[in-house]
Amino acid sequence: MTDIAQPATRPANPRFSSGPCAKPPTWTLDALSDAALGRSHRATVGKDKLKAAIEGTREVLGIPADYKIGIVPASDTGAVEMALWSLLGARGVEVLAWESFGAGWVTDVTKQLKLEAVAKTADYGELPDLTSVDFTNDVVFTWNGTTSGVRVPNGDWIPTDREGLTICDATSAAFAMDLPWDKLDVTTFSWQKVLGGEAAHGMLILSPRAVERLESYTPAWPLPKIFRLTKGGKLIEGIFTGATINTPSMLAVEDYLFALDWARSVGGLAGLIHRADANTKAIADFVEMRDWIDFLAHDRATLSNTSVCLKFTDDRIKDGAAFAKSVAKRLEAEGVALDVGAYRDAPPGLRIWCGGTVETSDVDALMPWLDWAFNAEIAAQ
Numbered sequence: 001m002t003d004i005a006q007p008a009t010r011p012a013n014p015r016f017s018s019g020p021c022a023k024p025p026t027w028t029l030d031a032l033s034d035a036a037l038g039r040s041h042r043a044t045v046g047k048d049k050l051k052a053a054i055e056g057t058r059e060v061l062g063i064p065a066d067y068k069i070g071i072v073p074a075s076d077t078g079a080v081e082m083a084l085w086s087l088l089g090a091r092g093v094e095v096l097a098w099e100s101f102g103a104g105w106v107t108d109v110t111k112q113l114k115l116e117a118v119a120k121t122a123d124y125g126e127l128p129d130l131t132s133v134d135f136t137n138d139v140v141f142t143w144n145g146t147t148s149g150v151r152v153p154n155g156d157w158i159p160t161d162r163e164g165l166t167i168c169d170a171t172s173a174a175f176a177m178d179l180p181w182d183k184l185d186v187t188t189f190s191w192q193k194v195l196g197g198e199a200a201h202g203m204l205i206l207s208p209r210a211v212e213r214l215e216s217y218t219p220a221w222p223l224p225k226i227f228r229l230t231k232g233g234k235l236i237e238g239i240f241t242g243a244t245i246n247t248p249s250m251l252a253v254e255d256y257l258f259a260l261d262w263a264r265s266v267g268g269l270a271g272l273i274h275r276a277d278a279n280t281k282a283i284a285d286f287v288e289m290r291d292w293i294d295f296l297a298h299d300r301a302t303l304s305n306t307s308v309c310l311k312f313t314d315d316r317i318k319d320g321a322a323f324a325k326s327v328a329k330r331l332e333a334e335g336v337a338l339d340v341g342a343y344r345d346a347p348p349g350l351r352i353w354c355g356g357t358v359e360t361s362d363v364d365a366l367m368p369w370l371d372w373a374f375n376a377e378i379a380a381q
């Protein structure tokens with residue numbers, strides 16, 4: 001049935017998942033051998049490692065010295081929820097959403113916190129009208145929509161002298177895109193994304209204005225211990241120096257410290273952005289030459305350089321969802337691309353992770369396999 005010739009070479013690493021993402025290319029289990037296991041995370045050895053994770057984050061991402069960086073429970077979701085529940089309600093709220101994760105934050109703000117928020121939404125592939133955002137409100141948004149492969153092009157649409165706070169879920173953007181810290185009051189991400197670390201912990205980054213809000217405003221609703229950032233009206237400073245709210249995984253911490261070292265070895269943030277851009281360009285060059293595949297992103301200025309989402313556009317395709325699923329299955333069965341099916345709530349297609357831990361040689365090697373899987377599936381329909 002599928003007598004279409006297979007490409008001669010295969011990606012050395014077929015891991016193109018959008019989270020957890022590929023480990024740094026030099027990673028082995030030995031990287032964890034110095035982990036502070038079986039020790040209290042409050043002992044000097046543990047606290048020093050947690051502090052190194054915080055300060056390494058500041059150094060690699062270029063986060064200003066007066067911003068607070070905390071390691072919090074429950075991965076990126078935990079960090080975003082802490083921010084929403086601790087900060088919102090003091091003034092009006094706008095939530096921007098253009099894919100599944102942003103839509104999740106709309107639900108939280110309007111249905112769980114029951115705030116009268118303005119939701120500005122757009123379909124997969126597009127962005128809401130950023131020029132219409134009213135920054136006298138607090139504004140919640142996702143820097144990169146992981147499930148549509150659409151990101152905000154920059155921070156120019158956010159005024160420096162805004163009245164409200166910006167709360168940005170940057171989990172698939174941090175370490176791959178330039179984040180303008182003066183435009184961001186709360187920024188969150190998870191170790192499991194761009195640096196290929198482990199899940200479990202989230203990073204919560206607060207501007208001085210966010211801290212001021214925390215210390216001057218008490219939400220009307222109760223806050224569980226796991227969300228509490230203040231005590232007696234003051235920020236719990238310990239959270240931002242490595243004294244975590246509850247017990248962290250020191251194995252995950254060690255893994256993150258390795259990932260930060262690897263990031264430094266490829267040129268820090270600039271090196272990571274360059275790697276992600278090169279990976280995305282390898283796909284863009286491929287797409288450019290084919291009339292049966294395109295990006296989900298309508299505008300190249302908003303095309304993600306991490307979660308690159310593709311759709312099939314060939315008229316011969318009978319059932320779009322089944323077709324895309326079968327192509328992803330073929331790629332997986334051949335061991336050339338794992339976990340590249342579109343996200344469950346997104347339009348049918350493929351999603352190929354292009355963050356810096358992925359080698360461009362592997363993206364290059366994968367492209368001919370897309371030709372193969374597409375043609376094989378067309379023939380098999």
Ligand SMILES: Cc1ncc(COP(=O)(O)O)c(C=O)c1O
Binds near residue numbers: 019075147169171
């Ligand atoms: C934009 C965005 N927000 C939130 C999450 C949830 O992250 P986590 O599972 O690390 O909490 C993801 C995961 O893919 C994401 O891409």
